[in-house]
Amino acid sequence: MTAVLAPPSCSSPALNLYASLSRAAVPFFSFYDNRPHSRRHFFYRRPFGRGIGAVEILSQKRYPDPGKDKRTYLPPDGGRGESGKSSSAAFRSYELQKKDRGFIFDLKEQQVNDIGDFQDSTFLNAVVKVYCTHTEPDYSLPWQKQRQYTSTGSAFMIGNGKLLTNAHCVEHDTQVKVKRRGDDTKFVAQVLARGVECDIALLSVDSEEFWRGVEPLRFGRLPCLQDAVTVVGYPLGGDTISVTKGVVSRIEVTSYAHGASDLLGIQIDAAINPGNSGGPAFNDQGECIGVAFQVYRSEDAENIGYVIPTTVVSHFLNDYERNGKYTGFPSLGVLLQKLENPALRSCLKVPSNEGVLVRIVEPTSPAHGFLKEGDVIVSFDGVPVGCEGTVPFRSTERIAFRYLISQKFSGDTAELGVIREGAYTDVKTVLQPRVHLVPYNVEGGQPSYLIIAGLVFTPLSEPLIEEECEDSIGLKLLAKARYSLASFNGEQIVILSQVLANDVNIGYEDMANQQVLKFNGTRIKNIRHLAHLVDTCKGKYLVFEFEENFLAVLDREAAIAASMSILKGYGIPSERSADLLEPYIDIEDNQLPYEEIGDSPVSNSEIGFEGLLWA
Numbered sequence: 001m002t003a004v005l006a007p008p009s010c011s012s013p014a015l016n017l018y019a020s021l022s023r024a025a026v027p028f029f030s031f032y033d034n035r036p037h038s039r040r041h042f043f044y045r046r047p048f049g050r051g052i053g054a055v056e057i058l059s060q061k062r063y064p065d066p067g068k069d070k071r072t073y074l075p076p077d078g079g080r081g082e083s084g085k086s087s088s089a090a091f092r093s094y095e096l097q098k099k100d101r102g103f104i105f106d107l108k109e110q111q112v113n114d115i116g117d118f119q120d121s122t123f124l125n126a127v128v129k130v131y132c133t134h135t136e137p138d139y140s141l142p143w144q145k146q147r148q149y150t151s152t153g154s155a156f157m158i159g160n161g162k163l164l165t166n167a168h169c170v171e172h173d174t175q176v177k178v179k180r181r182g183d184d185t186k187f188v189a190q191v192l193a194r195g196v197e198c199d200i201a202l203l204s205v206d207s208e209e210f211w212r213g214v215e216p217l218r219f220g221r222l223p224c225l226q227d228a229v230t231v232v233g234y235p236l237g238g239d240t241i242s243v244t245k246g247v248v249s250r251i252e253v254t255s256y257a258h259g260a261s262d263l264l265g266i267q268i269d270a271a272i273n274p275g276n277s278g279g280p281a282f283n284d285q286g287e288c289i290g291v292a293f294q295v296y297r298s299e300d301a302e303n304i305g306y307v308i309p310t311t312v313v314s315h316f317l318n319d320y321e322r323n324g325k326y327t328g329f330p331s332l333g334v335l336l337q338k339l340e341n342p343a344l345r346s347c348l349k350v351p352s353n354e355g356v357l358v359r360i361v362e363p364t365s366p367a368h369g370f371l372k373e374g375d376v377i378v379s380f381d382g383v384p385v386g387c388e389g390t391v392p393f394r395s396t397e398r399i400a401f402r403y404l405i406s407q408k409f410s411g412d413t414a415e416l417g418v419i420r421e422g423a424y425t426d427v428k429t430v431l432q433p434r435v436h437l438v439p440y441n442v443e444g445g446q447p448s449y450l451i452i453a454g455l456v457f458t459p460l461s462e463p464l465i466e467e468e469c470e471d472s473i474g475l476k477l478l479a480k481a482r483y484s485l486a487s488f489n490g491e492q493i494v495i496l497s498q499v500l501a502n503d504v505n506i507g508y509e510d511m512a513n514q515q516v517l518k519f520n521g522t523r524i525k526n527i528r529h530l531a532h533l534v535d536t537c538k539g540k541y542l543v544f545e546f547e548e549n550f551l552a553v554l555d556r557e558a559a560i561a562a563s564m565s566i567l568k569g570y571g572i573p574s575e576r577s578a579d580l581l582e583p584y585i586d587i588e589d590n591q592l593p594y595e596e597i598g599d600s601p602v603s604n605s606e607i608g609f610e611g612l613l614w615a
Contacts, residue, residue, distance in 0.1 A: 123286055124241060125181050126157040126217045127279055129234040130165055130189075133175040137442070139464040140497065142449035142456075143572050148174065154233035154279030155203060156288070159216035163203040164313070165278030166293050167194045168258045170201050172445055178205060180214070181241050193326040195316045196441050197259035197433075198308065199293050201278075202320060217280055219310040220287025223248045223266065229307070231270045231292050233279025246270030246303070253400040254306060257294055260440040260462075263329065263406050264399075265306045266290050272305035281307045311407075319409060327410040330431035332615045333365025334358050336401075339376065339387040349422030354378050356389045356401065356613075363487045364435040370427050372420065379417030380404050389613050402615045405431065437486040438462060438493060444579070448527050451575045452534055452542065453559035454500035454566045455508070455552070457516065459527050460493040473513050476547060480515075490587040492526035496546065500570050504562040508552050518545040525587060531576060532584035 130153040136146045155165035155178060163178065170176050170191050177186040187210045192202040205211070223229065227248045235242050246269040254265030268281070272295045280288045290307035297304075319327055336356040339345050348357065355378040361368045371377075378384065383391050385401050393399035408414060408431050416427045440462045447464070450457045458464070465473055465481060473481075480493060494516050501509045516524060519533045520543050534542065542554040563575055 123215065123217060123282075124232060124243075125214050127232050127234075127241060128155050128157070128163065128178045128180050129153075129239070130155045130169055130278060131177040131179070131186060132170050132173050134172045135174045136172040137446050137463075139442075139447050139458070139461065139467045142447040142458050142497075142577065143574065152234065152275055153277040154275060156278075156280045157211070157214060157216040158317075161204050161206065161211065162192070163189065163205065164291065165201050165203060166258075166291065167196050167199045167201045168293075169278045170194070170203070176203065178203070178210070180210065185209075193316075193320050195259075195319075195326045195328075197256065197261040197329050198263055198312050198316050199256055199258040200291065200308065200313060200316045202317075217288045219313070220283050220285065220289045222251070222309055222311060223283055223289050225249070225251070228284050229266075229268050229270055229289065230282045231268070231272060231276060231279065231305070231307075232282065233276035233292065235273035235275035238275070242273075242276070244271040246305075249304075251309070251397075251399075253403050253406075261329065262400070262402060263312050264309050264403055266309050268305050268307055269303040270305060271303070315407070315409075322409065328433035329406050330408050330410050330412065331365070331434035332402075332405050332414070332429070332431065333362040333367050333434060334371060334377075334615050335360040336377070336389060336613050336615055338389050338613070345387070348374075348376055348419070350376050350378075350419055353387050354384060355387060355419060356385055356615075360485075362434070362485055364485075364489050366430040366432050370429045371416070371418070374420070375427075376419040377416050378419055378424075381415055382417075389615075400613070402613070405615060435486045435489055437484045437491060438465075438481040446577065448577045448579055449497075450527055450531050450534070450577075450580060451500070451563070451567070451572065453554050453562055454502045454505045455511075455544070455554075456497050456500065457494055457527060457530060458497050460495050460515075464497075468513065477513060477515060488525075488587065490526055494524055494527050494530055496544075496552075500566055502562055502566050502569075504554065504558050504566075511546075511552070514546045514550070516544050516546055519543065521545075528580060528584055529586075531580045 131150065132153070133148055133150050135148040138144050138146045151169065153165060153169035155163045155169075158164050171194070173191060176189045176191060178189050179186045187205050187207050189203045189205050192204050194201045225248055228245065229248055230243060230245045232241060232243050234240075248266055249269050250267035252265065252267075253262050254267070255261075256263055256265070266281075266289070270281075272292050276292045279292055281290045281292055283289050288310070290309045291313060293306060293308050295305045315329070316326065335358075337359050339348070339350060339355055339357055344357075345353070345355075355376040358371055358373055358375040358377065361371050361373065380391070380401065381404065383404060385391055386398065389401045390398040391401050391404055393403070405414070410432055412431050413428055414431055416429065418425050418427050438460050442461050442463060447458055447461065460477060460481060462481070465478070477493070477495065484493075496511055496514045496516055498512050499505055499508050499510075516530070518524060519530055520537060520539065520541075522533055524530050524533070537556060540556060542556050542559060544552040544554075546552065567573075567575060
């Protein structure tokens with residue numbers, strides 16, 4: 001059954017704020033699912049969009065349930081049933097090539113085949129079906145997991161016992177299996193690396209039988225506009241391979257819904273459906289030119305699908321080869337303003353129609369201290385930057401300035417040409433992945449938590465916001481999540497998510513989703529810091545200070561005495577997550593005072609004003 005989902009009918013001040021922070025109430029994504037039994041739970045994911053504003057991406061969780069409504073709904077990429085993480089776009093993926101010495105990407109080596117009849121093309125045998133069982137954390141009850149669910153997707157062979165698929169296809173996996181075309185045997189696969197930002201995952205299969213008689217796919221160059229493209233995968237739960245064809249309609253920096261990032265993407269008009277996630281896209285020569293991963297659906301647009309290009313795939317593989325793990329795409333960590341206005345350029349003493357103005361340098365960025373507010377960046381590694389924040393791309397095209405940054409690796413150095421107070425200077429800075437105060441994805445997959453006399457503390461994260469209805473999060477926390485910047489590495493917003501009622505915490509039972517600012521007068525840096533302060537407290541009282549100057553005071557000895565009975569009564573195995581059992585290492589907090597944080601949007605998709613952009 002195919003259906004288009006409308007946003008939930010929930011009406012609340014927080015939800016209205018969420019819509020206003022998204023800057024637009026524009027078309028939402030439609031989701032599809034073909035599974036016969038499930039019940040749906042709706043929630044909003046972080047807004048993404050194109051054109052006039054951000055799109056509120058509608059997502060859902062699905063669990064097996066033979067209810068009255070036997071229809072199921074998934075995102076075009078298979079969502080939680082098709083891909084793993086429900087998101088605003090349909091996800092599909094494509095594969096990579098490798099050399100004998102590893103996965104180093106080389107566009108000079110090209111596989112050129114006469115495709116002829118696609119049905120009989122042997123390279124289609126390298127495309128496999130992925131079966132994944134997911135068990136996600138319960139962010140509202142962080143000591144336990146949610147009910148498991150299954151999904152299917154696509155993947156393809158890149159040689160050396162490795163496969164490539166989408167990261168959302170194997171998110172929170174407990175078991176991954178793959179099956180070859182025309183075979184009925186499923187082989188167990190292991191996840192070697194996940195690139196959340198680029199929505200790519202690397203799998204391995206140890207069985208020699210799985211690889212017997214199949215040639216891995218190889219990559220082609222970045223296609224041109226109107227080039228033919230063929231998407232291959234296993235959509236809509238089918239067991240036989242599916243082939244759809246279209247053309248390349250656009251190549252530009254695109255919002256990646258799963259990783260909340262902006263990377264190069266290929267827009268195509270070929271049909272992409274649930275299950276195509278992780279499958280390859282081919283050109284007319286039989287070369288893989290990318291990985292299908294998401295689709296845009298609205299009442300005003302049709303046939304808009306997206307492919308992860310080989311340039312992004314090669315970055316992921318080379319990163320894995322260089323570091324033995326995925327380290328991420330770097331960021332310059334600055335908020336930039338376009339310089340289209342001649343009077344503005346004249347005021348800044350910029351002699352020509354070039355450059356972008358630095359408005360904010362993130363405190364956690366390596367560029368902090370090298371770049372200053374008021375600097376005008378006119379070049380990046382010798383490439384001139386235009387007044388609209390674009391740089392030359394191929395022969396006659398231009399592309400967003402942040403494309404050049406995404407070509408770098410974590411730890412690389414960039415040389416910036418800067419006009420500062422009318423004088424030209426060169427600035428060198430190291431590039432590192434961006435630090436998010438409220439993370440889009442929780443490292444390790446399991447949230448941290450600390451329970452003190454029934455008070456449950458946990459860091460604020462996007463998955464937690466997704467699980468909670470926005471009105472329960474509250475306006476202030478929601479605004480901080482959308483607009484705040486981290487002032488130092490390791491900073492977290494720690495909240496009291498709920499209170500497990502007990503005699504020791506009488507009067508606090510109704511507290512929920514409140515940020516804790518101080519403990520016994522000391523400002524809290526993160527949840528590890530809070531656990532350390534509690535463990536080393538020798539005083540009579542435990543004093544927690546929250547937003548709006550609210551106090552919660554507990555008798556320390558009574559809290560300790562009640563802890564075990566509270567845990568036993570609520571069936572909780574431990575008073576804290578495993579990561580909080582490790583020795584505490586203090587972090588420096590000497591950047592910005594707390595009061596100066598919280599005035600900047602955290603995503604290009606949420607700025608809502610074309611004159612500003614993050615790099």
